[in-house]
Every structure is written in structure tokens, then in C-alpha cells.
Amino acid sequence: MGITKSEHFTDEQNELATLAKAIGHPARIAIIQHLIKVNSCVCGDIVNELPLAQPTVSQHLKELKNAGLIKGNFEGASICYCLNEEGFNKIRDFFEHINTYLKNKKNQCC
Amino acid sequence: MGITKSEHFTDEQNELATLAKAIGHPARIAIIQHLIKVNSCVCGDIVNELPLAQPTVSQHLKELKNAGLIKGNFEGASICYCLNEEGFNKIRDFFEHINTYLKNKKNQCC
DNA sequence: TCTTTATATTGCAATATTACGATATTAGAA
DNA sequence: TTCTAATATCGTAATATTGCAATATAAAGA
Numbered sequence: 001m002g003i004t005k006s007e008h009f010t011d012e013q014n015e016l017a018t019l020a021k022a023i024g025h026p027a028r029i030a031i032i033q034h035l036i037k038v039n040s041c042v043c044g045d046i047v048n049e050l051p052l053a054q055p056t057v058s059q060h061l062k063e064l065k066n067a068g069l070i071k072g073n074f075e076g077a078s079i080c081y082c083l084n085e086e087g088f089n090k091i092r093d094f095f096e097h098i099n100t101y102l103k104n105k106k107n108q109c110c
Numbered sequence: 111m112g113i114t115k116s117e118h119f120t121d122e123q124n125e126l127a128t129l130a131k132a133i134g135h136p137a138r139i140a141i142i143q144h145l146i147k148v149n150s151c152v153c154g155d156i157v158n159e160l161p162l163a164q165p166t167v168s169q170h171l172k173e174l175k176n177a178g179l180i181k182g183n184f185e186g187a188s189i190c191y192c193l194n195e196e197g198f199n200k201i202r203d204f205f206e207h208i209n210t211y212l213k214n215k216k217n218q219c220c
Numbered sequence: 221t222c223t224t225t226a227t228a229t230t231g232c233a234a235t236a237t238t239a240c241g242a243t244a245t246t247a248g249a250a
Numbered sequence: 251t252t253c254t255a256a257t258a259t260c261g262t263a264a265t266a267t268t269g270c271a272a273t274a275t276a277a278a279g280a
Contacts (some may be wrong), residue, residue: 001233001234001235001267001268001269001270002233002234002235002236002237002266002267002268002269003234003235003236003267003268003269004135004136004137004235004236004267004268004269005136005137005161005162005268005269006136008136008161008162009136009137009139009140009161010136010140013136013139013140013143014136016133016136016139017133017134017135017136017138017139018134019134020130020131020133020134020139021130021131021134021135022134023126023127023130023134024127024128024129024130024131024132024133024134025114025127025131025237025238026114026115026116026118026119026120026123026124026126026127027114027115027119027238028127029119029123029126029127029130030119030120030123032208033123036207036208036211039211039215044255044256044257047256047257051115051118051119052115052118052238052239052240053239053240053241054240054256054257054258055239055240055241055242055257055258055259055260056238056239056240057257058257058258058259059237059238059239059240059258059259060238061257062258074246074247078247078255078256078257079256079257083208083211083212083215085212088205088208088209088212091205092205092206092208092209095198095201095202095205096202097146098142098146098193098198098202099198099202101146101149101193102193102195102198105149105193111237111238111239111240111263111264111265112236112237112238112239112263112264112265112266112267113237113238113239113264113265113266114237114238114239114265114266115238115239135267135268137268154225154226154227157226157227162268162269162270163269163270163271164226164227164228164270165227165228165229165230165269165270165271165272166268166269166270167227168227168228168229169228169229169267169268169269170268171227172228184276184277187224187225187226187227187276187277187278188225188226188227188277189226189227
């Protein structure tokens with residue numbers, strides 16, 4: 001039906017899913033990579049970096065912001081975006097947990 | 111339009127997005143967590159662990175498999191699922207890269 | 221063979237996502 | 251104030267995702 005049955009899952013599961021989902025689009029990966037590449041806040045040039053129209057980029061930025069993966073500050077007329085450590089820490093912990101498991105796993109049949 | 115303009119992004123960006131997207135659903139997070147929790151391959155009991163009907167679970171398993179995040183082996187009449195190290199390594203590298211950046215970042219304005 | 225058990229596939233309805241043109245908003249510059 | 255530049259929001263079309271009942275398939279046991 002297109003509705004995710006969020007109420008049947010734990011808060012942690014829903015939160016991790018929201019973070020991963022927000023990252024799950026090539027334009028949003030590109031935004032994250034660009035923010036890392038320039039190693040500073042980015043004011044406005046993100047639209048020029050992406051092969052998408054301005055309203056579309058704005059929408060992707062909003063989703064990353066809502067998920068807690070980026071932060072935006074007003075910088076005069078434009079806005080300054082940068083990565084939000086908090087969001088990335090949460091999802092990093094999840095992958096570290098998986099990584100630790102994969103290193104020590106036993107009884108694997110496949 | 112609902113169409114992601116994949117052709118305008120790099121292979122790496124599309125691949126990372128596909129992996130993150132596959133993880134971006136609470137049911138699929140729950141499947142991953144269950145595979146870790148039992149610390150072995152899981153044959154069939156995943157359906158009983160989730161608050162979803164069998165066809166829905168089957169569909170989620172298929173998506174995780176297509177993304178390269180789990181593997182499935184036939185084990186008699188049932189199927190044995192476990193995590194696929196390869197897929198998780200790829201996305202882990204991405205997050206480690208981000209983590210390294212966040213630790214050393216300068217010139218942050220937000 | 222027939223049945224049972226486990227899993228996959230099909231088909232469809234409900235909802236979500238993606239993309240963008242048009243338009244609104246907001247802040248500085250003239 | 252008026253103009254301009256930067257960003258957000260609205261509205262909408264096209265497509266994707268989610269979920270499940272019904273059904274198909276495949277393997278093992280009686």
C-alpha cells in the first residue's frame with residue numbers, strides 16, 4: 001500500500017531506517033560528498049554542482065536536514081550548509097556494530 | 111516524476127545510494143538485526159520475527175539480496191540467509207570516510 | 221503419487237518519492 | 251522603496267514503494 005508500518009517497529013529501527021533512507025539517493029550522496037570535498041560550509045553553489053533543477057535540490061537538502069544529516073545556517077542572503085555530526089554518528093554506530101559482528105561471526109552456512 | 115536521474119550521477123554515487131536505500135526501511139533493519147542477533151544463518155524463522163505477512167517479508171529479503179547485503183543458500187526445503195560482507199564493506203567505507211572528515215574538519219560555520 | 225511445508229511470484233490498491241515550472245519569500249543592494 | 255539574487259514552497263505529473271491475498275513453485279515425507 002505504500003505505507004510503512006512504522007508503529008510495529010522499534011524507535012531505533014525507525015530512526016536508522018529514516019537516516020539510511022535519506023542517504024539513499026544519488027543526489028543526496030553527491031551533496032554529502034560535495035560538502036566533504038570543499039571541506040567547509042557551502043553557500044549556494046550546491047545547486048550548480050548537481051544536474052538537477054533548483055527546486056529539486058532544495059527538496060533534497062530539506063530531506064537531509066529533516067533526517068538530521070546536515071545543518072543550514074543563514075549567511076546573509078544565502079544559506080550555509082554543512083554535515084551534522086550527530087546524525088552521522090548514529091548511523092556509523094550501527095555499521096560499526098555490523099562490522100564487529102562480521103569480523104567475529106561463526107557458524108556461517110553461506 | 112518519481113524517476114531518479116541515475117544517469118547523471120557516478121557509478122559510485124548510484125551504488126552507495128542503492129545500498130543505503132535498501133537499508134532504509136525498518137523491516138529491513140529488523141532483518142539485519144535479527145541475523146546479527148542469532149549469530150548464524152537463519153532458516154525460515156524471519157517471517158515469524160516480523161509483524162508483516164510472508165509475501166511482504168519475502169519481498170524485503172529480495173531487496174536486501176539484490177542490493178548485495180544478504181546472501182541466501184538452499185538448506186533442504188528452506189533457505190538460509192546471512193549477511194553479505196561485501197555489501198556492508200562498501201557502505202562502511204563511505205561512513206568511515208565521513209567519520210574521518212568530521213573528526214578533522216575546519217572552517218565550520220555551522 | 222499426494223500432502224505438507226517453505227518460499228517466491230503475481231496482481232493490485234494505497235501511498236510515497238522524484239522532478240520541475242511557477243510562484244513566494246527573504247535579505248541585501250541600489 | 252524597488253530591484254535583484256538566493257532559497258523555499260506549491261502544485262502536479264510520472265514513477266516507485268509498500269503490503270497483502272491469491273496463487274505458484276519446489277522439496278521432503280507419507
